[in-house]
Amino acid sequence: MSVVRIARPVRERQMLAVAQRVFAERGFRAASVDAIASGAEISKPMLYAYFGSKEGLYRACMQRSRAALVEALDRAAASAEQPDARLWAGLLAFFAFVEEEPDAWAILAGEAGAGGGALATDGAEARREIAATVGGMLRHAAAAEGADEAALAATEPLGLALVGSAESLSRWWQQDPDQPREAVAGLAMNFAWMGLGRLVRGESWSQGMQLPG
Amino acid sequence: MSVVRIARPVRERQMLAVAQRVFAERGFRAASVDAIASGAEISKPMLYAYFGSKEGLYRACMQRSRAALVEALDRAAASAEQPDARLWAGLLAFFAFVEEEPDAWAILAGEAGAGGGALATDGAEARREIAATVGGMLRHAAAAEGADEAALAATEPLGLALVGSAESLSRWWQQDPDQPREAVAGLAMNFAWMGLGRLVRGESWSQGMQLPG
DNA sequence: ACCCAAGGTTACCTGGGGTAAGGCTCCGGG
DNA sequence: CCCGGAGCCTTACCCCAGGTAACCTTGGGT
Numbered sequence: 001m002s003v004v005r006i007a008r009p010v011r012e013r014q015m016l017a018v019a020q021r022v023f024a025e026r027g028f029r030a031a032s033v034d035a036i037a038s039g040a041e042i043s044k045p046m047l048y049a050y051f052g053s054k055e056g057l058y059r060a061c062m063q064r065s066r067a068a069l070v071e072a073l074d075r076a077a078a079s080a081e082q083p084d085a086r087l088w089a090g091l092l093a094f095f096a097f098v099e100e101e102p103d104a105w106a107i108l109a110g111e112a113g114a115g116g117g118a119l120a121t122d123g124a125e126a127r128r129e130i131a132a133t134v135g136g137m138l139r140h141a142a143a144a145e146g147a148d149e150a151a152l153a154a155t156e157p158l159g160l161a162l163v164g165s166a167e168s169l170s171r172w173w174q175q176d177p178d179q180p181r182e183a184v185a186g187l188a189m190n191f192a193w194m195g196l197g198r199l200v201r202g203e204s205w206s207q208g209m210q211l212p213g
Numbered sequence: 214m215s216v217v218r219i220a221r222p223v224r225e226r227q228m229l230a231v232a233q234r235v236f237a238e239r240g241f242r243a244a245s246v247d248a249i250a251s252g253a254e255i256s257k258p259m260l261y262a263y264f265g266s267k268e269g270l271y272r273a274c275m276q277r278s279r280a281a282l283v284e285a286l287d288r289a290a291a292s293a294e295q296p297d298a299r300l301w302a303g304l305l306a307f308f309a310f311v312e313e314e315p316d317a318w319a320i321l322a323g324e325a326g327a328g329g330g331a332l333a334t335d336g337a338e339a340r341r342e343i344a345a346t347v348g349g350m351l352r353h354a355a356a357a358e359g360a361d362e363a364a365l366a367a368t369e370p371l372g373l374a375l376v377g378s379a380e381s382l383s384r385w386w387q388q389d390p391d392q393p394r395e396a397v398a399g400l401a402m403n404f405a406w407m408g409l410g411r412l413v414r415g416e417s418w419s420q421g422m423q424l425p426g
Numbered sequence: 427a428c429c430c431a432a433g434g435t436t437a438c439c440t441g442g443g444g445t446a447a448g449g450c451t452c453c454g455g456g
Numbered sequence: 457c458c459c460g461g462a463g464c465c466t467t468a469c470c471c472c473a474g475g476t477a478a479c480c481t482t483g484g485g486t
Contacts, residue, residue, distance in 0.1 A: 005451070005464050027327060029242065033443060043466055045445075054443065083413060113384070114240060114327050124384070138409060147415040154400060158412065160385050161378035161404045168377020171326070171337070172370050187367060191374045195408025196351060197418075199371065200296060202360040205410075218433050218482065246474065256435055258476075267474065 012050055015040045020061045024103035028058055028111050028119070058111070059122050065104035066126040072097050073133045083141030084193055088207060090137060091166065091185040091192075098170045099181050109167060127163060135159030162192050225263055225273075228253045233274045237316035241271055241324045241332070271324070272335050278317035279339040282310050286346045296354030297406055301420060303350060304379065304398040304405075311383045312394055322380060340376060348372030375405050 006014075018039040022031045033054050037044045051057040076093035080086045098105045112123030135155040142151050166188050173184045186205075194205045219227075231252040235244045246267050250257045264270040289306035293299045311318045325336030348368040355364050379401050386397045399418075407418045 008464080011464085027330065027333075029327070030330065032441085034441095044443085045467095046465065048444065049464085084410065087409070109326055111327055113322055114242070114324055117240065117243065120240075127381070127384075138413060141409075141413040142415075145414045147413060151412060151415055151417075154403075154412075157382060157385050157397075157400050158404055158409065160381045161401065162409070164381025165374035165378040168340070168373045168380070169370060171340075172373050175337075184370075187370050188374065190367075191371055191405070191408075193408050193410045195404075195406050195411065196300070196354075196371065196375070197297065197406045198408065199364060199367075200351060200354040200360060201358045202355075202364055204364075221433080224433085245472090257474090258436095259434065261475065262433085 008050065011040075011042065011046065015042065015047060015050065015057070016060060016064060019057050020064070020103050020107060023058060023061055023110070024106035028054075028114070033057075055118055058107070058119060061107045062119075062122050062126060065101070065108045066129065068101065068104055069094075069097050069108065070129055070133060073130065077133065077137055083137070083144060084189075084205070085207075086137050086140070087193060088185070088189055090134065091188050092181070094166055095170065095173070095181045095185045095188075098173070105170070109170070127160065131156065131159035131163045133159075134162050165191060221263065224253075224255065224259070228255065228260060228263065228270070229273060229277060232270050233277070233316050233320060236271060236274055236323070237319035241267075241327070246270075268331055271320070271332060274320045275332075275335050275339060278314070278321045279342065281314065281317055282307075282321065283342055283346060285310050286343065290346065290350055296350070296357060297402075297418070298420075299350050299353070300406060301398070301402055303347065304401050305394070307379055308383065308386070308394045308398045308401075311386070318383070322383070340373065344369065344372035344376045346372075347375050378404060 015036070019031075019036045022036050022039060026035075033044055033047060036057070037047050040047075047057060051060055072093045073090055076089040077086055080089045108123075108126060111119045112127065114120055114123070135158070138155040138158055139152060142155065169184055169188050173179060190199055190205050194203060198204075228249070232244075232249045235249050235252060239248075246257055246260060249270070250260055253260075260270060264273055285306045286303055289302040290299055293302045321336075321339060324332045325340065327333055327336070348371070351368040351371055352365060355368065382397055382401050386392060403412055403418050407416060411417075
């Protein structure tokens with residue numbers, strides 16, 4: 001009786017799918033390689049042959065999630081022209097990703113800051129790439145307004161700050177998941193675009209309408 | 214020859230000090246309990262007797278770091294009256310903590326989002342407590358400006374968003390540590406208080422001076 | 427004097443990440 | 457046709473590190 005022999009790319013996809021699920025629901029530490037292997041109906045050494053280590057497997061999952069998220073953000077960024085509309089589209093896309101692909105997001109957010117290994121490095125890189133997308137939006141906006149050099153130079157850290165706040169809000173959202181995605185995105189938008197200085201005065205951002213300067 | 218017998222609270226402090234250092238420089242996963250034990254000149258079962266598990270030990274470190282940070286933030290919040298000055302003081306205190314107690318900060322930030330265990334729970338709780346302090350500042354500011362109900366209700370998530378952005382900026386700072394603390398705090402302040410909408414126009418916040426509305 | 431609470435240790439168990447060694451099957455060339 | 461090797465796949469094992477059982481030692485309270 002011949003055992004089904006399956007081509008490498010197909011097996012890799014199977015393994016990644018299972019790994020993503022297991023990692024997402026147990027976290028890196030608590031997930032066991034054996035569980036992933038048996039879930040993918042494969043033996044452990046196959047995982048090691050294809051991914052090198054548990055960490056390598058996790059990193060592959062991250063790559064995948066990251067690519068999906070970046071693509072969604074890029075698509076969103078291209079969907080609007082006005083700076084604030086663009087940012088709004090990006091935030092909606094982000095929270096849509098968090099809501100619709102919770103496993104992928106859990107992988108990205110889960111160990112992103114953990115320890116000093118390659119995981120942290122990859123996490124940092126993923127964040128940088130996402131922040132770079134956001135930073136691009138900011139650059140675009142700043143250039144359109146004719147901002148000075150200093151403002152342009154700060155787009156990178158500002159992008160990171162924005163990503164950090166969105167990440168934090170998404171964690172908060174997970175504890176109160178009934179809230180509509182637009183509400184959370186709205187909070188992020190108000191925080192990031194309007195700033196606390198104005199929010200605290202009761203001003204707020206509303207879609208499509210520029211407040212008078 | 215009598216071995217020195219040392220009272221529990223003293224030993225606990227020793228262990229925590231060593232654990233904080235080791236956890237900070239290796240991360241939770243890569244840090245070995247044996248290393249911590251031998252570093253504290255004690256045998257492994259003592260650690261287990263006092264802290265229950267590796268995770269328990271880590272959690273104890275988190276408690277410690279968290280208390281220190283919250284205290285610094287509270288002190289800063291009390292040091293100024295104007296809302297923006299208060300926020301500025303808080304941000305300075307935060308980045309001072311990151312700079313001056315890198316180990317404590319590494320513990321707090323390191324595994325704060327990891328997995329689904331008690332670590333994540335504690336991390337979330339720490340973030341909430343810190344965000345609550347910040348949220349208190351916002352509440353104070355909003356109340357002073359006579360903001361409406363909705364703005365007051367949003368202080369919690371806004372606090373979390375602010376903490377998230379500060380956390381993200383601190384990670385960015387760590388890759389470029391020559392930058393003065395005030396510069397990073399300034400970025401955070403501009404982002405959080407002014408908002409991208411104004412930054413992108415070239416406006417910025419500067420200490421002690423309210424921009425005309 | 428005695429006992430027991432509390433500090434302390436050695437020696438061990440076990441789960442799980444990682445690997446060595448080899449089997450089967452198919453494909454391409456002599 | 458057949459044979460060799462490349463590639464899919466497994467069983468069986470190693471061993472590190474988290475966690476524990478069992479026991480020793482010391483000193484203060486009765």
